[in-house]
Amino acid sequence: MNTKLVEALLQTILALPEAERHWLEEKLFHQAVSLDSTIQTNKRAIDLIGFAATDQPPPTDEEVQAILENRLAERYLS
Secondary structure, three states: OOHHHHHHHHHHHHOOOHHHHHHHHHHHHHHHHHHHHHHHHHHHHHHHHHHHOOOOOOOOHHHHHHHHHHHHHHHHHO
């Protein structure tokens, strides 16, 4: 990490008017949320591909139910 560049950027941001800092904060937050969502989607796709590529038997109904409950908990309780 380029510490001098980060410090200069921080000083520039802190010198902005409050409304512009708030706008920048919102943009960065939405970008981070979007990136996190993309990473989670890619991870799930990779998990499914890996699951399909194995010689393991398919999950039982109980295992599928547990998987779905975990996904719902991740989605709504996180």
